Amino acid sequence: MDSNREAPQEEATVPSGVPTGAAVRPTNVRELIDGVASFRLGTGSHELIDQIRDLEDLTSAVAGLQARAAVAFDLSERREQAEAGVPVSKQGQGVSAQLALARRNPLHAVAGCSDWPGHLSPRCHTPSQLWRQAS
DSSP: OOTTSOOOOOSOBOTTSOBTTSOOOOSSHHHHHHHHHTOOOOSSHHHHHHHHHHHHHHHHHHHHHHHHHHHHHHHHHHHHHHHTTOOGGGTTTTHHHHHHHHTTOHHHHHHTOOSSTTOOOGGGOSHHHHHHHHO
């Protein structure tokens, strides 16, 4: 919420027992998900529209965190592969498939259209082609 808006006084609590109006610092993503799942919607139009705007901010923040985690995962995998003696030209292979599965987007992983999402080979131009390849 914006600092100029008062936090709603609610009885609901997040799993850790901290009141929902208090600053909560989850120690892992699962705690954050649990906290969001227990969140209570506002009752009036103004409160609801503020919550929708704040949820958009949350969506953006989570997308940014996911992107940073994906880059960190890629670097970690490449480092482990280099330490295991994998040739440089082969390092990083399969990373995009693992990320696609983690994102619950298995069509990219199954089709094997490219090593990075968004860079489809000619055989994977349309979702229907992806679907046929995955079937």
